[in-house]
Amino acid sequence: MEDDGEDQSEEDVRREVEAALAREYRFQEQLSRALTADVPEQGIAEVLHDHLDLDVAVEDPFGRLLARADGDATHPRLTRSQRDHLVDAARRVAGPLRVKDLLVSVAASHGTLLGLLVVHDPDRTLEPAHKKAPELDAQPGSPRAGALHAIGLATGALTLHLLHRRNLARTELRLRHDLVETVLLECEQDDLEAEVERRVGRASALDHDLTGPHRVLALRPRHGRWPDGSAVGDLMEHAARILDMAFLGTLRGQTAILVCRPPAAWLDDSGTAIAPWAHRPTTGSPGAGRTGSDEPRSGPAWQVLHDAFTEVLQDAPAIGVGSFVDRPEHLPRSYREAMQALTVRSRQTDTRGLITFEDLGLYRLLATPEGRRGAGAFVEDWLGSLLAYDAERQADLVHTLGIYLDQGGNYDAAAAALHIHRSTLRYRLQRIRELSGHDLADTDTRLNLHVAVRAAVVAEPAVLPGRGPLVP
CATH class of the missing domain: 1.10.10.2840 (PucR C-terminal helix-turn-helix domain)
Structure with a gap:
C-alpha cells in the first residue's frame, strides 16, 4: 500500500510537469503567432495576460504606452525616476524587477533600452510563497517558476520585435535623411515640374505628404550637446508624437533640420493649416515683430511647440522657424529662413527659445551671410x-x-x-x-x-x- 502511495505521488508529479510543459509549448506557439500579428506588441501583451491572468502593458523607452492587455483604464504607470532606476538596476540583474505593485522586465540590446514589459501584480502572486523554503517555488512546473519563465520568454520576443523595428526605423531614417538633403536643394527651373514630382514621390514612399503646408525648423540643443545615450532621430520622433506632427528630418553638425507639416492642433476640420502655422502673428500680439529687446520671440501660440522639444531634450533648445510654404520647391527658402532665425536666437545672451522668421524684423536683413x-x-x-x-x-x-x-x-x-x-x-x-x-x-x-x-x-x-x- 505504501508503494502504491509513492507511485501515485510520482504519477501526480509527472502529470503536473507534463501539463506545465504542454502549457508552456502552447504559450510559446502563441508568442510566435503574436510576432507575426499586425501589432506584435499588443499580441505579446495579450498572450502573456491570458497566460498569467494578470494585467500586462508594454511601454516604449520614454514611457509611452505601446500596448495593454487588461480592463483597467487606470493602469499604474512608472514615473521617470522609477524608470531610470529600473533600467540602471536591470543592467546588474537578470529577470523581472519588482516596483511596488508592478513586475517589470526590460527589453534591451547591448545596453540600449528598447522597451518595458510591465505586469500588474497587486496581490504579489508572483512573490515566493514559501518564505522558509523559497527553493520550492523555483522547481520546474511550479506556478511561480512557470510565470517568471513566461515573462522572460515574452520579454525575449518583445526584444526581437523592437530591435527589428528599430533597425527598420534606422534604415528609414537614412532614407529620410537623404530625402531631406535633396528637398533642401534648389530645383533647376528647366526641370522644376519633374523634379518636384520626383521629390513628392520619394516622400510618399516614406509615408510623408510633401505637398501642402510646411515649415522648416532648425533646432540646436543648449550648449550644442544632445542628451547622452539617445539617438537624435528618436528624440525628434518623440517630440513629433507629442505634437502629432509629421516631419522629415536630418542632422547637420549639431543642428537638427526638420521639414514639418502642421501639428494636428493647427489644422482645421478640412485639413487646412491655421494660425500660427499658416500666418504670422498679428501686429498687436505679444512678441510679434519685436526687435527692441534682447529676446526676440514669437507669439505665445508657438510656445507649445517649443515646450514639446524642451520636454524631450530635458532642457530648452534654440529653435529657428522658417516661413510658411505650400509648395515643395519653396522649402529651400524656408530652410534658409529657419537658419537665419536660429542664428539670431543662438547669438542672444540666453540662447534658449523659439523665434520665427516673420518675427526677425531688422534681423531679416542682418542675419544673412552677407x-x-x-x-x-x-x-x-x-x-x-x-x-x-x-x-x-x-x-x-x-x-x-x-x-x-x-x-x-x-x-x-x-x-x-x-x-x-x-x-x-x-x-x-x-x-x-x-x-x-x-x-x-x-x-x-x-x-x-x-x-x-x-x-x-x-x-x-x-x-x-x-x-x-x-x-x-
Whole structure:
C-alpha cells in the first residue's frame, strides 16, 4: 500500500510537469503567432495576460504606452525616476524587477533600452510563497517558476520585435535623411515640374505628404550637446508624437533640420493649416515683430511647440522657424529662413527659445551671410570707440546705450531697466557722447546707433564675443 502511495505521488508529479510543459509549448506557439500579428506588441501583451491572468502593458523607452492587455483604464504607470532606476538596476540583474505593485522586465540590446514589459501584480502572486523554503517555488512546473519563465520568454520576443523595428526605423531614417538633403536643394527651373514630382514621390514612399503646408525648423540643443545615450532621430520622433506632427528630418553638425507639416492642433476640420502655422502673428500680439529687446520671440501660440522639444531634450533648445510654404520647391527658402532665425536666437545672451522668421524684423536683413559680414564694419564705424572702452575698462556703455535707445530715450524707464540711479545713467550717457562724438539728440544718429547695437548681435567676425549687447 505504501508503494502504491509513492507511485501515485510520482504519477501526480509527472502529470503536473507534463501539463506545465504542454502549457508552456502552447504559450510559446502563441508568442510566435503574436510576432507575426499586425501589432506584435499588443499580441505579446495579450498572450502573456491570458497566460498569467494578470494585467500586462508594454511601454516604449520614454514611457509611452505601446500596448495593454487588461480592463483597467487606470493602469499604474512608472514615473521617470522609477524608470531610470529600473533600467540602471536591470543592467546588474537578470529577470523581472519588482516596483511596488508592478513586475517589470526590460527589453534591451547591448545596453540600449528598447522597451518595458510591465505586469500588474497587486496581490504579489508572483512573490515566493514559501518564505522558509523559497527553493520550492523555483522547481520546474511550479506556478511561480512557470510565470517568471513566461515573462522572460515574452520579454525575449518583445526584444526581437523592437530591435527589428528599430533597425527598420534606422534604415528609414537614412532614407529620410537623404530625402531631406535633396528637398533642401534648389530645383533647376528647366526641370522644376519633374523634379518636384520626383521629390513628392520619394516622400510618399516614406509615408510623408510633401505637398501642402510646411515649415522648416532648425533646432540646436543648449550648449550644442544632445542628451547622452539617445539617438537624435528618436528624440525628434518623440517630440513629433507629442505634437502629432509629421516631419522629415536630418542632422547637420549639431543642428537638427526638420521639414514639418502642421501639428494636428493647427489644422482645421478640412485639413487646412491655421494660425500660427499658416500666418504670422498679428501686429498687436505679444512678441510679434519685436526687435527692441534682447529676446526676440514669437507669439505665445508657438510656445507649445517649443515646450514639446524642451520636454524631450530635458532642457530648452534654440529653435529657428522658417516661413510658411505650400509648395515643395519653396522649402529651400524656408530652410534658409529657419537658419537665419536660429542664428539670431543662438547669438542672444540666453540662447534658449523659439523665434520665427516673420518675427526677425531688422534681423531679416542682418542675419544673412552677407548681412553679417557687412554688420561688422557698420558696428565698428558707429560703436568702435565704445567697444574699445568697454573692453579696456570692463565697462558696459554699449549695453547702457542699447537699453536707453530701446526705451525711446526715456531716462526713468532706462534707469529702471538697468537697475541704476538716474544720475548714474546721465553720467554714462555723457561718457558715451564724449567717447563716440555722437549727438544722441539727433534723430538719424540715434537710428544708426540703435541699428549698430542690434547688428552687433549677428556681426561676423563677432563684435561682442561670448555675449549679445543687451543683457537684462
